[in-house]
Amino acid sequence: MRCNHCKDAPCVDICPTEALFTREDGIVDFDKDRCIGCKSCMQACPYDALYIDPETSTAAKCNYIVRIG
């Protein structure tokens, strides 16, 4: 499932390490170096957009950044 980059994103609110954060342009971004793999965001996301990367054991999600031009 694709991330909807929610306004007031529940994954950002629940993340204890600020690994998930909202950028100034509204994209909900993710810093895997801060992630401790607690899976809180997976519980919080209503769209199942987050998953655990089996290689890193950290959360991961689609950034859905579309570049035009």
Ligand code: SF4
């Ligand atoms: S990961 Fe889920 S809760 Fe977080 S911004 Fe994307 S859709 Fe919303």
